[in-house]
Amino acid sequence: MEEAQALRGLSGQIAQLDRLDETLIERMRHEALTAPAPWKAEYGEFQSGGWWTTSLMNASGEAGDVLIADGSARSTPLLKHMPTTAGLLADLGLSYMWVRLARLEANAFLWEHRDYNELDQVERHRLHIPLHTNSSAFLVTGGTKVHMAGGRIWRLTPTYAHGVCNLLGPGRIHLIADVYADDAYDRLARRTQLHPSVAEPLPQASEAVLAERFAAARRLAGLGYIDAAEQLLLRLFYSFALPEGTVYDLIADLHTVLGDSEANQRWTTAKAKLLALAS
Amino acid sequence: MPTLSLAPAELRLAELTEANQPSQLPLLTRIAGLLSASAAVTHLLVRGSLASGTADRLSDVDFIVGVHDRDLPAFTLALNDLMTVAGGALLPGWRDTIVADLGGIGFVFLVQHEGKLQQVDLYLAPASQIATVRRKVAGKVLLDRPPAEVAPEQTERATAYVSELLKRPKSCAELLIEHLVLAVLLHKRIRRGQRFIAYAEWHLLHCATKDLVKAALAPASRFWGWYQLREEIALTPIGRACLADLDAAITSPAVPDATDVEAALDRVLALTERACPDALDGLSDAITAYRTYLELA
Numbered sequence: 001m002e003e004a005q006a007l008r009g010l011s012g013q014i015a016q017l018d019r020l021d022e023t024l025i026e027r028m029r030h031e032a033l034t035a036p037a038p039w040k041a042e043y044g045e046f047q048s049g050g051w052w053t054t055s056l057m058n059a060s061g062e063a064g065d066v067l068i069a070d071g072s073a074r075s076t077p078l079l080k081h082m083p084t085t086a087g088l089l090a091d092l093g094l095s096y097m098w099v100r101l102a103r104l105e106a107n108a109f110l111w112e113h114r115d116y117n118e119l120d121q122v123e124r125h126r127l128h129i130p131l132h133t134n135s136s137a138f139l140v141t142g143g144t145k146v147h148m149a150g151g152r153i154w155r156l157t158p159t160y161a162h163g164v165c166n167l168l169g170p171g172r173i174h175l176i177a178d179v180y181a182d183d184a185y186d187r188l189a190r191r192t193q194l195h196p197s198v199a200e201p202l203p204q205a206s207e208a209v210l211a212e213r214f215a216a217a218r219r220l221a222g223l224g225y226i227d228a229a230e231q232l233l234l235r236l237f238y239s240f241a242l243p244e245g246t247v248y249d250l251i252a253d254l255h256t257v258l259g260d261s262e263a264n265q266r267w268t269t270a271k272a273k274l275l276a277l278a279s
Numbered sequence: 280m281p282t283l284s285l286a287p288a289e290l291r292l293a294e295l296t297e298a299n300q301p302s303q304l305p306l307l308t309r310i311a312g313l314l315s316a317s318a319a320v321t322h323l324l325v326r327g328s329l330a331s332g333t334a335d336r337l338s339d340v341d342f343i344v345g346v347h348d349r350d351l352p353a354f355t356l357a358l359n360d361l362m363t364v365a366g367g368a369l370l371p372g373w374r375d376t377i378v379a380d381l382g383g384i385g386f387v388f389l390v391q392h393e394g395k396l397q398q399v400d401l402y403l404a405p406a407s408q409i410a411t412v413r414r415k416v417a418g419k420v421l422l423d424r425p426p427a428e429v430a431p432e433q434t435e436r437a438t439a440y441v442s443e444l445l446k447r448p449k450s451c452a453e454l455l456i457e458h459l460v461l462a463v464l465l466h467k468r469i470r471r472g473q474r475f476i477a478y479a480e481w482h483l484l485h486c487a488t489k490d491l492v493k494a495a496l497a498p499a500s501r502f503w504g505w506y507q508l509r510e511e512i513a514l515t516p517i518g519r520a521c522l523a524d525l526d527a528a529i530t531s532p533a534v535p536d537a538t539d540v541e542a543a544l545d546r547v548l549a550l551t552e553r554a555c556p557d558a559l560d561g562l563s564d565a566i567t568a569y570r571t572y573l574e575l576a
Binding site (some may be wrong): 106167172231 | 394
């Protein structure tokens, strides 16, 4: 009963929409892997490094323009190299704000964050079409791990705190479409589900485990590996169900212990920005 | 027609040189940069084919890492976290039992780098031993910043720590990782046609399987090596199934091919699932990724 309720709650954050034809996905994957894409690394503060995007549709029509914003999207030259993908986007008939390919390399992370905070307050949705993935690439939202398997369209509500990782690789490529709500979207979203098998609740972290991981981070920092110490704590978000922002608090605490008040302040500010917390 | 004699500097060789660099060089650079960021690291030596200029695309990246004696225990404890978080290691490091004893501890990591699985060997040696190590090992020095002082008690503690660690029996998870590392080494030997080394490493793989069976089913065994296996292990259906696996291993060809290595891996994973499933905890994604990289190799 509780489980079903939790799953219903989670389906507001992440849901499975329509299935897509396997051969269509295969052709889209081939296009994504072979098209001459100008991959860009933006949103540096949100990621570990290894998150690359390139635009298929946006307001400027430039593939290298990847900082998303409101507007009516048109095709970039890159999409002309991807006729199958262009065909699917046209068939869906959605009101596109931005369509991107996103590549997440092995051992790369998008840290716990919220999206859309900087955009207009209108109804919009984020759709994911996994093109190339592996079992160690997953999303965490609401303390639950979801591997977005290939073969269908997924809907993510990125205004909930979430994070994405590709722990071990190989690289993951998703098509991500931000779309405005309209009749076409409503038709697509009529049949949403979240099958229990795709949602794996993460374990709670005991005090002892958190203390041990904090000690491991201190050990790394003590040896001079500050970045690695911070990343070790950031990665806890992908292993345990933690209250929102815990990993940022732990890093701030680490710097307090290390006597670095400037770094403590920097991470406190980063937490507010990444989680779109009111100041 | 006059003869034009070009000085080497006039030839545009830079691009050609760049294109012919070993593919492991970016990984070597990245790991060297990572390790040397700690003041605890006093020396970095590269050894093996990358140091001698005989590397091929299968060559491993092999470092001797001098660590201040004072910091050796903490550095060793932190190494798995460091290599996982910042080095891209798929699995915890395997405590290398093949490497020659130079007064330190060797670890082998399997690291994903640019879509490929690479082997990174790190031999941690106390800084106080580095002069001796350099006399014994040919290598190229990347970093040389000897500590101002190493107190005798720090050396004593480092030596005791190394000795304790080397004596500690391996867990089932460590023995499983040993199989995964040895399988990578074997694939390399097979591709290079190094039959004698393949034979030796294949034998090590069988020994690791025997050790895994014993660690799982007879952890308190008083018998050495291969002795009394039947008496201690074949007492239950699980034990008999594991010994059947071991029998299949030792009756396989003396020099394996790639199919034999894959079959051995399948056997060991099934054996682990049967005899010590806890050893697989947290490793299933890593093993999936490992096999994907092996297929892509």
